[in-house]
Amino acid sequence: MNQAITAEELTYRYDNLLAVDHISFSVAEGEILGFLGPNGAGKTTTVKMLTGQIKPKEGRAYLLGMDITRNVEKVQGQLGICFEVTNLYEQMTAVENLRLFARLFGVHPFDAEALLERVGLAGRGKDRVETYSKGMKQRLMVARSILNRPKVLFLDEPTAGLDPTSSEAIRNIILEERERGATVFLTTHDMMEADKLSHRVAFMNQGKIVALDTPHNLKQKYGKRALKAKVLNTNGGLEDREVVMDSPETPRAVQELFSREKVVTIHSEEATLEDIFINITGRGLVE
Amino acid sequence: MSRRSTKKERIIAAAVQLWRETHNVNKVSLEDIARQAGVSPTTVYNNFGTRDGLVGEVVKHLTRELLDKQWTAVKSDLPFPLKMQTMLSVKTATMQDMQTELLDKFSTDPVVSKYLDEIYQSEMKPMMTAIIEEGKQQGYINADLPDEVIMLYLDMMKAGGTAYAGELQRIASDRRLMTALIRIFYYGLFQKEFDFTGAFGTEKEAT
Numbered sequence: 124m125n126q127a128i129t130a131e132e133l134t135y136r137y138d139n140l141l142a143v144d145h146i147s148f149s150v151a152e153g154e155i156l157g158f159l160g161p162n163g164a165g166k167t168t169t170v171k172m173l174t175g176q177i178k179p180k181e182g183r184a185y186l187l188g189m190d191i192t193r194n195v196e197k198v199q200g201q202l203g204i205c206f207e208v209t210n211l212y213e214q215m216t217a218v219e220n221l222r223l224f225a226r227l228f229g230v231h232p233f234d235a236e237a238l239l240e241r242v243g244l245a246g247r248g249k250d251r252v253e254t255y256s257k258g259m260k261q262r263l264m265v266a267r268s269i270l271n272r273p274k275v276l277f278l279d280e281p282t283a284g285l286d287p288t289s290s291e292a293i294r295n296i297i298l299e300e301r302e303r304g305a306t307v308f309l310t311t312h313d314m315m316e317a318d319k320l321s322h323r324v325a326f327m328n329q330g331k332i333v334a335l336d337t338p339h340n341l342k343q344k345y346g347k348r349a350l351k352a353k354v355l356n357t358n359g360g361l362e363d364r365e366v367v368m369d370s371p372e373t374p375r376a377v378q379e380l381f382s383r384e385k386v387v388t389i390h391s392e393e394a395t396l397e398d399i400f401i402n403i404t405g406r407g408l409v410e
Numbered sequence: 411m412s413r414r415s416t417k418k419e420r421i422i423a424a425a426v427q428l429w430r431e432t433h434n435v436n437k438v439s440l441e442d443i444a445r446q447a448g449v450s451p452t453t454v455y456n457n458f459g460t461r462d463g464l465v466g467e468v469v470k471h472l473t474r475e476l477l478d479k480q481w482t483a484v485k486s487d488l489p490f491p492l493k494m495q496t497m498l499s500v501k502t503a504t505m506q507d508m509q510t511e512l513l514d515k516f517s518t519d520p521v522v523s524k525y526l527d528e529i530y531q532s533e534m535k536p537m538m539t540a541i542i543e544e545g546k547q548q549g550y551i552n553a554d555l556p557d558e559v560i561m562l563y564l565d566m567m568k569a570g571g572t573a574y575a576g577e578l579q580r581i582a583s584d585r586r587l588m589t590a591l592i593r594i595f596y597y598g599l600f601q602k603e604f605d606f607t608g609a610f611g612t613e614k615e616a617t
Contacts, residue, residue, distance in 0.1 A: 378499040381479050389486040
């Protein structure tokens with residue numbers, strides 16, 4: 124399978140700060156890679172290098188087989204990029220924004236309304252962007268990032284701080300884009316989202332990739348299944364209890380739980396990617 | 411959600427606790443129970459009438475608690491073997507709590523035995539049906555066995571348990587014997603199969 128993105132020893136420093144530290148990985152065509160890590164881990168700097176917005180201090184990035192630093196113009200037309208920071212023309216309407224970018228990318232013919240409908244903004248195309256909520260702006264930016272039918276789509280925290288409806292709309296777009304055959308590089312610190320959408324996830328911490336695998340394999344390797352129980356306390360309130368599963372001690376622990384406490388519900392739960400991230404790095408994703 | 415437990419509940423809890431601690435229901439007086447519950451002996455008599463009345467209520471209470479625990483396990487997504495272990499261990503623990511005098515009530519006290527019969531029909535059977543279904547689906551229980559036959563088998567075991575209550579209690583107090591009985595209950599007598607179907611003669615052709 125062809126690689127859409129290949130990073131070789133990619134490195135970036137801001138003065139003395141080593142933001143991205145010799146990272147190497149590749150993303151196959153049609154794959155969704157979840158790129159996870161806390162703020163300051165080096166995620167956005169990595170995306171900027173991969174998309175040719177900044178030059179790596181060391182190492183190389185290949186996009187669609189081309190060295191990005193030498194082929195920026197050629198490659199960028201095939202990329203879709205959506206950053207967390209709004210860069211829309213606020214005074215213009217949504218349709219005007221989209222048409223402007225369609226012209227820049229040479230997309231013709233271009234159906235702005237159809238695109239707006241896909242991101243759940245049907246009927247709002249003639250409104251100025253400055254009247255939009257944060258979620259609507261984000262959806263518009265996602266719409267803009269896919270209007271050139273990119274081969275590789277970079278989404279940097281596309282659902283951060285959004286309402287559930289907007290988040291869901293954006294996730295659906297990501298899945299539709301993958302169906303179309305696009306490669307998606309998804310930066311997020313929403314572990315559930317990464318788990319649901321990604322073929323593989325990369326954990327980034329302090330400039331390094333500390334794990335890269337499918338969510339399933341990561342869970343197998345680092346995660347412990349647990350039984351989560353709710354028990355009734357003496358005041359009639361509920362408290363949480365946890366029992367590690369798949370251990371020789373599990374049956375006894377469950378028995379003891381049932382004999383000691385009034386168990387109201389009990390169910391098994393897989394370790395989350397968040398648990399595994401903490402397990403590997405000793406820190407959480409959101410701090 | 412929070413509420414104070416009623417006097418009746420406190421008395422039952424006190425009785426269970428004292429019987430558990432002394433391992434002998436007969437050693438504990440109603441006065442002890444009243445003191446433990448923080449009520450007057452009169453309150454105990456007013457709520458339960460006689461000592462037998464209290465014992466009967468405790469049996470019902472422990473049975474109810476056992477069923478609640480078992481339902482929690484049945485409705486959970488515990489792996490099937492762990493679910494069975496849990497069902498069994500909570501039952502064993504309850505039987506230990508009940509001791510001989512309480513277990514006797516199942517057969518001797520008409521109120522308790524009626525309660526048990528009702529609960530057997532209304533809850534235990536549906537519970538067993540659910541767990542058998544799950545066991546069959548997951549391949550732990552032989553899916554070829556008709557439910558009807560399984561339920562008859564269980565009914566027979568229950569009837570037998572009542573008829574042989576005394577013997578059953580003796581065995582239940584011995585871990586080795588109880589393990590053997592449970593083993594027979596779940597796996598039968600044999601560990602190697604033999605073909606018994608020939609004993610019924612050849613199957614008639616359906617016409």
